[in-house]
Amino acid sequence: MITHNYLAMDWLNGNSEYSSLNEEEKAELSAHFDDAASLEQVKTLLRESEKIMPQEAPREVFTRLDELFDQTYPKPKPIARAKNYLWRYSLLAAAAVVLCVLVIYPWLNRNPSAVNVPQQAKKEASISPKKKQVVAPEKSNQVEQEPIIARLEEADDQRITENINEEAPVALMDEEISGSEDQAMQTYAEDAPTSTMAQLEGYKASNNSLLDEKSELSKTMKESIKDKSKDQDDRQIAEVVMLKKHSKARARKIDTGSMLKNIKPVF
Amino acid sequence: MRLVKNGFGDYSDEELMLAIQQGEKPAFNELYVRYSDKLYGYLLKMLWYNEVRAQDLLQDLFAKIITQPHLFDPQRNFKTWVYTIASNLCKNEFKRNEVRRGTVHGVEQFHTLSTDENLENKIQENQFRDALTEELKRLDDKHREVFVLKHIDGLSIKEISEITGANEGTVKSRLFYAIKKLADSLKMFDYA
Numbered sequence: 484m485i486t487h488n489y490l491a492m493d494w495l496n497g498n499s500e501y502s503s504l505n506e507e508e509k510a511e512l513s514a515h516f517d518d519a520a521s522l523e524q525v526k527t528l529l530r531e532s533e534k535i536m537p538q539e540a541p542r543e544v545f546t547r548l549d550e551l552f553d554q555t556y557p558k559p560k561p562i563a564r565a566k567n568y569l570w571r572y573s574l575l576a577a578a579a580v581v582l583c584v585l586v587i588y589p590w591l592n593r594n595p596s597a598v599n600v601p602q603q604a605k606k607e608a609s610i611s612p613k614k615k616q617v618v619a620p621e622k623s624n625q626v627e628q629e630p631i632i633a634r635l636e637e638a639d640d641q642r643i644t645e646n647i648n649e650e651a652p653v654a655l656m657d658e659e660i661s662g663s664e665d666q667a668m669q670t671y672a673e674d675a676p677t678s679t680m681a682q683l684e685g686y687k688a689s690n691n692s693l694l695d696e697k698s699e700l701s702k703t704m705k706e707s708i709k710d711k712s713k714d715q716d717d718r719q720i721a722e723v724v725m726l727k728k729h730s731k732a733r734a735r736k737i738d739t740g741s742m743l744k745n746i747k748p749v750f
Numbered sequence: 751m752r753l754v755k756n757g758f759g760d761y762s763d764e765e766l767m768l769a770i771q772q773g774e775k776p777a778f779n780e781l782y783v784r785y786s787d788k789l790y791g792y793l794l795k796m797l798w799y800n801e802v803r804a805q806d807l808l809q810d811l812f813a814k815i816i817t818q819p820h821l822f823d824p825q826r827n828f829k830t831w832v833y834t835i836a837s838n839l840c841k842n843e844f845k846r847n848e849v850r851r852g853t854v855h856g857v858e859q860f861h862t863l864s865t866d867e868n869l870e871n872k873i874q875e876n877q878f879r880d881a882l883t884e885e886l887k888r889l890d891d892k893h894r895e896v897f898v899l900k901h902i903d904g905l906s907i908k909e910i911s912e913i914t915g916a917n918e919g920t921v922k923s924r925l926f927y928a929i930k931k932l933a934d935s936l937k938m939f940d941y942a
Contacts, residue, residue, distance in 0.1 A: 524933050524936075524937065525929055525930070525933040528882075528929065528932055528933050528936060529901055529929065531878055531879075531882070532882060532897075532901040532902060538787060538790050538791040538794050539787055539790070540786035540787050540789075540790040540805075540808060541790075541801075541805055543805075544786070544805055544808055544809050544812075545782060545786070547809060548778075548782065548809060548812050548813065548816065551813055551816055551817075552775055552778055552816050553775075555773075555816050555817055556773035556775070
């Protein structure tokens with residue numbers, strides 16, 4: 484027996500026809516339905532009920548809800564939005580310009596040796612310790628520059644000493660003249676005690692004139708040498724000063740590059 | 751991908767609710783299109799075809815979805831959740847108006863509000879539909895609710911069980927009683 488209504492409901496929800504039921508099932512359903520017609524009537528009622536279209540919700544309800552939604556989730560005003568966008572764009576443009584400057588500035592002022600520092604470091608790492616000792620003086624530019632200046636100063640000293648040595652021929656001439664004079668005096672004194680004093684005097688006079696000429700020549704030579712050496716000195720000093728300045732500037736550039744490299748990105 | 755597609759047509763009800771929480775108006779519009787007519791029909795039948803009250807309750811229901819979407823648990827089925835709200839709104843309405851469930855007085859009161867044409871004219875236009883509507887009004891709330899949910903809104907026994915808070919056996923029993931009563935009342939119609 485069907486004891487609960489919901490069992491009959493299960494049957495009603497199914498697609499089975501009354502005719503397909505066996506006698507036992509029909510007997511069970513007879514407790515709820517008088518006959519097959521009443522059962523079919525119920526089933527038809529359900530089918531027809533499902534055909535009933537839902538009512539259309541009124542438009543004004545949606546309009547009111549639409550307004551409520553706008554109040555609950557307000558959107559930002561278009562003008563404010565545009566301003567915000569403009570501000571953002573200008574900020575982005577400024578950031579881009581700063582970035583470009585940061586990138587281009589080191590590139591424009593780049594120092595090949597400074598740029599190659601990491602590569603050199605790599606090379607050094609690959610070189611054996613023995614080689615490293617040999618290569619060690621070339622480690623950095625600053626270290627390299629000091630010997631150059633020292634060498635330049637040495638060269639400068641050498642040139643000065645050379646200029647001074649140019650006076651040697653004059654000294655030799657002096658020695659020769661004085662030597663020859665002494666010799667002549669000795670020969671005249673020893674070999675020609677009978678020779679005339681006039682000859683001696685004439686010789687002396689000619690010798691004196693020669694000495695005067697020599698002394699003048701030596702004076703002019705000395706002066707010219709002095710002037711020459713002075714010019715060279717000045718030039719040399721100017722070169723050294725220039726080189727020193729240049730080396731200082733180089734050192735500054737290297738520092739700038741490394742400093743810029745060390746700058747960490749802010750963005 | 752969902753992002754490529756336009757609108758929210760392919761979204762599930764639960765995804766639409768999550769979008770509404772983000773303030774997505776098109777999501778709400780989509781949800782309204784899906785459920786407004788069904789819920790309005792349900793409310794109309796439950797409130798004895800009082801259109802004004804049905805509209806008010808429909809608005810209250812969707813207002814709740816707009817203002818308090820966080821109340822919905824995404825793990826739950828939206829359909830049963832929204833019908834539960836509708837069912838509770840109806841129950842509150844019954845209490846507020848002190849309408850006795852299934853009383854002839856209540857039916858007559860709402861009947862006069864909703865129909866201004868006489869019953870005979872309606873029967874002539876759509877005999878079975880009108881008769882069923884009238885018979886539904888005479889059913890008590892519990893039986894009418896399960897019948898409308900099952901045979902008009904197309905919900906499953908399990909869903910009705912969740913909405914009404916009654917177990918599935920009770921739902922089936924109420925449903926059978928409603929059908930039997932309607933079938934007895936509509937015997938005069940030869941709709942076979």
